[in-house]
Amino acid sequence: MAYIKSAALEETGYVVLDMYNKPIDPKEWLDIEYVDWKSSGDTRFAPLASAKGEIECNGFWNHKPPRTDKDGVWIPAQTAIAPTLTERALEPGSNVGRCRIIELQPNTYADCLYNLHQDDNNRLNPDGTGWVVRSFFNLTNDTNSYFVLRENRTDPSEETRIALPAGAQLVIDTQRLWHAAAHYGTEPRYCLITSWESGPELDAYIEKYHGVNRVESFPVDQETLDAGQAEQARRIAARAAALAARGQQEVNVMSEA
Numbered sequence: 113m114a115y116i117k118s119a120a121l122e123e124t125g126y127v128v129l130d131m132y133n134k135p136i137d138p139k140e141w142l143d144i145e146y147v148d149w150k151s152s153g154d155t156r157f158a159p160l161a162s163a164k165g166e167i168e169c170n171g172f173w174n175h176k177p178p179r180t181d182k183d184g185v186w187i188p189a190q191t192a193i194a195p196t197l198t199e200r201a202l203e204p205g206s207n208v209g210r211c212r213i214i215e216l217q218p219n220t221y222a223d224c225l226y227n228l229h230q231d232d233n234n235r236l237n238p239d240g241t242g243w244v245v246r247s248f249f250n251l252t253n254d255t256n257s258y259f260v261l262r263e264n265r266t267d268p269s270e271e272t273r274i275a276l277p278a279g280a281q282l283v284i285d286t287q288r289l290w291h292a293a294a295h296y297g298t299e300p301r302y303c304l305i306t307s308w309e310s311g312p313e314l315d316a317y318i319e320k321y322h323g324v325n326r327v328e329s330f331p332v333d334q335e336t337l338d339a340g341q342a343e344q345a346r347r348i349a350a351r352a353a354a355l356a357a358r359g360q361q362e363v364n365v366m367s368e369a
């Protein structure tokens with residue numbers, strides 16, 4: 113047995129879909145309820161679907177009974193305020209697990225490299241069923257910001273940087289790829305993140321919106337790239353030293369977000 117995965121994601125682990133180019137009222141992400149939830153960076157999250165329909169963001173496996181990141185329960189108080197976003201999460205017809213809006217405060221490329229993480233999307237996911245991937249639908253027009261993807265956390269040689277204007281749509285195997293956003297600006301970035309189960313529905317959706325599995329990296333000057341890489345190494349070493357001083361090791365670099 114093996115998990116059902118999308119052929120479109122096999123080679124690079126991501127696809128970029130056509131831009132969504134209809135306006136959405138910012139109230140859909142500004143007027144809903146956020147909870148403090150530490151992910152990669154200074155973040156809060158507003159769930160639209162959660163394990164039990166409550167306004168919280170814990171992994172479904174941390175609930176009783178523990179279960180995998182599928183069959184998210186919609187939260188009427190939130191979806192009523194964000195009907196277009198809810199519709200967008202449901203559009204492929206794939207099973208939806210966690211669905212929430214991330215609010216990310218401004219940061220830098222160096223912060224982003226330190227924040228790179230893999231998601232824990234498939235814990236308790238039964239073999240033979242669909243592999244859970246994530247969709248990212250950027251809501252704010254963050255023209256100086258970009259998503260960073262790497263196969264290996266510390267290896268810049270195959271880094272991909274994907275632009276994040278309003279309407280950018282990505283589907284990413286975030287359990288495979290290390291990822292985080294570099295967000296330049298003065299205002300928070302908002303993005304809808306949905307766990308989708310791989311299968312024929314998702315494949316059809318990727319095809320419908322012309323998913324491409326390679327894009328030109330968002331341009332960043334070499335000096336910033338080099339400084340970011342050096343800072344990532346410095347922070348990783350500093351953290352390892354701090355943990356060693358307490359007699360601990362990094363046990364789990366996977367994030368729940």
Ligand SMILES: [Fe+2]
Nearest residue numbers: 231286367369
């Ligand atoms: Fe993540």
